[in-house]
Amino acid sequence: MYKRKIYLEDKPRFEARDEILAAFEVTPEKELIPTVDALGRVTAEPIFAPFSTPHYHASAMDGVAVVAESTYTAHEQNPLHLKLGVQFVHVDTGNAIPSPFNAVIMIEHVQVLDDDTIEIIEPATPWQHIRPIGEDIVQEEMLFPQGHVLRPADLGVLIASGLLSVAVVKKPVVAVIPTGNELVEPGQEMAPGKIVEFNGTVFANFIKEWGGEPRLHRIVKDEPEKIKEALLEASETSDFIVINAGSSAGRKDYTVHIIQELGTVYTHGVAARPGKPVILGKINGTVVIGVPGYPVSAYLALEWFARPLVCKYLGVPEPERQKVTVKLGRRIVSSMGAEDFVRMNIGFVNGQFVANPLTRAAGVTMSYVRADGLLVVPPDVIGYEQGELAEVELLRPLEEIRNAIMFTGSHDLTIDLLSSALKQVRTEMKIVSSHVGSMAGIMAIRKGEAHVAGIHLLDPETKQYNISYVRRLLAGQEVVLYPFLKRKQGWILPAGNPLEIRDVRDLVEKGANFVNRQKGAGTRILFDMLLEEAGLEPEGIAGYDREMFSHLAVAAEVKSDACGAGLGIYPAAKAMGLEFVPVSDEEYDLVMTRSFYESEQFKLLAEIIHSPAFKAQVEKIGGYQVVENAEPKRLAEEVK
Numbered sequence: 001m002y003k004r005k006i007y008l009e010d011k012p013r014f015e016a017r018d019e020i021l022a023a024f025e026v027t028p029e030k031e032l033i034p035t036v037d038a039l040g041r042v043t044a045e046p047i048f049a050p051f052s053t054p055h056y057h058a059s060a061m062d063g064v065a066v067v068a069e070s071t072y073t074a075h076e077q078n079p080l081h082l083k084l085g086v087q088f089v090h091v092d093t094g095n096a097i098p099s100p101f102n103a104v105i106m107i108e109h110v111q112v113l114d115d116d117t118i119e120i121i122e123p124a125t126p127w128q129h130i131r132p133i134g135e136d137i138v139q140e141e142m143l144f145p146q147g148h149v150l151r152p153a154d155l156g157v158l159i160a161s162g163l164l165s166v167a168v169v170k171k172p173v174v175a176v177i178p179t180g181n182e183l184v185e186p187g188q189e190m191a192p193g194k195i196v197e198f199n200g201t202v203f204a205n206f207i208k209e210w211g212g213e214p215r216l217h218r219i220v221k222d223e224p225e226k227i228k229e230a231l232l233e234a235s236e237t238s239d240f241i242v243i244n245a246g247s248s249a250g251r252k253d254y255t256v257h258i259i260q261e262l263g264t265v266y267t268h269g270v271a272a273r274p275g276k277p278v279i280l281g282k283i284n285g286t287v288v289i290g291v292p293g294y295p296v297s298a299y300l301a302l303e304w305f306a307r308p309l310v311c312k313y314l315g316v317p318e319p320e321r322q323k324v325t326v327k328l329g330r331r332i333v334s335s336m337g338a339e340d341f342v343r344m345n346i347g348f349v350n351g352q353f354v355a356n357p358l359t360r361a362a363g364v365t366m367s368y369v370r371a372d373g374l375l376v377v378p379p380d381v382i383g384y385e386q387g388e389l390a391e392v393e394l395l396r397p398l399e400e401i402r403n404a405i406m407f408t409g410s411h412d413l414t415i416d417l418l419s420s421a422l423k424q425v426r427t428e429m430k431i432v433s434s435h436v437g438s439m440a441g442i443m444a445i446r447k448g449e450a451h452v453a454g455i456h457l458l459d460p461e462t463k464q465y466n467i468s469y470v471r472r473l474l475a476g477q478e479v480v481l482y483p484f485l486k487r488k489q490g491w492i493l494p495a496g497n498p499l500e501i502r503d504v505r506d507l508v509e510k511g512a513n514f515v516n517r518q519k520g521a522g523t524r525i526l527f528d529m530l531l532e533e534a535g536l537e538p539e540g541i542a543g544y545d546r547e548m549f550s551h552l553a554v555a556a557e558v559k560s561d562a563c564g565a566g567l568g569i570y571p572a573a574k575a576m577g578l579e580f581v582p583v584s585d586e587e588y589d590l591v592m593t594r595s596f597y598e599s600e601q602f603k604l605l606a607e608i609i610h611s612p613a614f615k616a617q618v619e620k621i622g623g624y625q626v627v628e629n630a631e632p633k634r635l636a637e638e639v640k
């Protein structure tokens with residue numbers, strides 16, 4: 001029985017990395033492979049040209065080959081006539097130049113008088129339009145040094161030089177061992193408590209991308225003997241080992257003890273999050289990296305420690321990510337003494353890169369998938385204020401980020417449809433959305449942190465949507481309120497509407513359990529207005545204080561209670577198979593700066609919004625209508 005290990009170290013990441021790199025004693029092997037398959041491979045030795053290219057004097061143009069010295073008298077006033085086979089021959093591009101000829105005249109500069117006579121009015125200079133032997137490659141020249149990563153054009157040079165096979169560094173074999181009793185192989189039945197093993201596939205493909213050769217092991221149970229057996233076997237057959245999960249302080253986290261028993265543990269725990277509980281050690285002369293189970297922690301730890309080993313084996317430098325300075329759209333808090341890796345969405349707004357953090361939960365794979373970049377907060381920094389500038393490492397090409405439309409405010413299903421329709425017509429464009437609610441959306445526009453925000457805010461006094469809020473919160477700014485959708489708000493009720501709820505009074509009279517939305521939500525404002533109009537008090541509503549943060553959460557609550565009732569949008573009721581009784585049409589509009597409104601990007605969006613295909617898609621959801629023929633309101637002009 002192993003004692004549970006409770007305390008992990010907080011070793012600086014680079015210290016841990018240098019130690020494991022030093023412990024990884026490599027003797028890279030060479031292999032001879034066909035040149036046609038050598039893309040991305042690393043040359044194992046310098047490569048020399050066995051012969052020159054071209055290997056003969058070749059014509060560089062279509063024309064005639066002449067002896068330059070015999071053309072010197074040619075002049076406009078003194079045209080020179082040359083005879084075929086004696087004073088000239090015809091040549092095409094690439095043809096060998098026969099002796100004694102030493103120059104080519106382009107066919108355009110030749111007057112053909114008859115089948116075997118031409119006239120020229122300009123002399124040729126020796127070697128004009130001839131590619132001499134070795135113009136491209138000289139015999140014995142070094143084509144590539146050792147450690148060169150072969151690109152498509154490099155393969156061309158090798159083949160042209162007759163080198164049909166090439167000596168490259170063998171790919172390091174990396175054993176990938178997933179562990180855990182809760183794991184099942186992909187495709188197997190997933191009973192509650194079972195998790196499909198997917199980290200292994202991700203690791204294998206990262207390793208492939210970096211130039212290694214992964215060997216994905218089947219799942220190993222959390223049993224010390226099984227883990228030991230897998231590690232020992234892998235230590236014989238691989239250059240290094242990546243073992244996943246069981247790295248922390250849980251009751252079944254044996255890995256660290258096993259590595260200790262079989263060899264040495266250099267590190268257990270680095271000062272970086274997520275990814276902290278990493279294990280670095282060696283058994284049987286083979287380096288082992290124990291990466292945490294949580295996917296995002298795992299991917300980061302793999303990159304910190306496995307990538308340098310692959311690069312060391314191949315003898316290539318570790319690539320660095322492109323960095324860009326961004327303005328932070330939100331405050332970022334970080335722990336003192338440890339690095340924090342924050343996944344960020346990035347957009348290009350008003351000539352500046354703006355970034356917002358995604359969730360920091362290490363189990364949310366989509367946060368890594370959706371991230372445009374990583375903000376690495378150093379150990380001695382406790383965070384950044386909103387609006388501060390910081391440097392972010394990019395996970396996507398800069399162009400992709402530059403072309404993204406930053407959407408914020410209240411989320412709606414139709415924004416995803418809009419995004420995919422946009423991508424269909426302009427492959428380089430996309431919408432990146434962060435959902436912060438209508439009010440925060442308006443503030444983001446005010447601070448120049450997004451291009452466009454979706455809002456639906458009812459003014460209880462004027463009974464109008466959106467305009468009064470925009471006037472108040474964006475006073476004096478050059479913004480446009482663009483009418484977009486009407487969506488049906490209504491009662492969300494158990495299937496068949498057993499309590500026969502028709503209006504707000506019925507909630508009280510028929511004893512329904514209401515499910516409310518959080519303060520500030522558009523739907524909450526609507527409900528309070530309905531109460532006031534009916535002369536009812538919040539205290540009279542059972543469940544008024546039960547607050548949910550989304551339409552779907554309300555619907556889920558209603559589904560679990562035969563007397564439940566909520567207020568929300570139709571698609572939420574439909575998704576849960578519930579009854580929907582319409583109450584009002586809510587106006588969901590877009591607010592944006594005037595410069596974005598006038599941009600090509602928005603013109604394209606507007607075109608899509610009003611296209612028959614998009615309208616049909618939106619109406620198919622149910623409870624939605626695209627607003628037609630309504631004038632966008634330009635706010636600053638109104639104020640002037």
Ligand SMILES: Nc1nc2c(c(=O)[nH]1)N[C@H]1C(S)=C(S)[C@@H](COP(=O)(O)OP(=O)(O)OC[C@H]3O[C@@H](n4cnc5c(N)ncnc54)[C@H](O)[C@@H]3O)O[C@H]1N2
Pocket residue numbers: 008178179180183195196197198199200244245246247248249250253274275276277291292293294295297362363
């Ligand atoms: N008391 C403490 N508990 C934990 C600590 C700590 O310091 N003290 N650290 C936490 C941190 S941080 C992390 S990260 C995790 C690491 O846990 P393990 O490496 O022991 O991993 P497991 O608990 O076995 O798995 C966690 C989780 O990861 C998913 N998983 C695992 N393997 C796979 C796979 N092959 N494919 C897909 N997903 C996988 C799975 O959802 C597991 O539930 O520990 C914290 N706890």
Ligand code: MOO
Pocket residue numbers: 272273274275276277292294297362
């Ligand atoms: O630090 Mo753990 O590695 O968050 O997920």
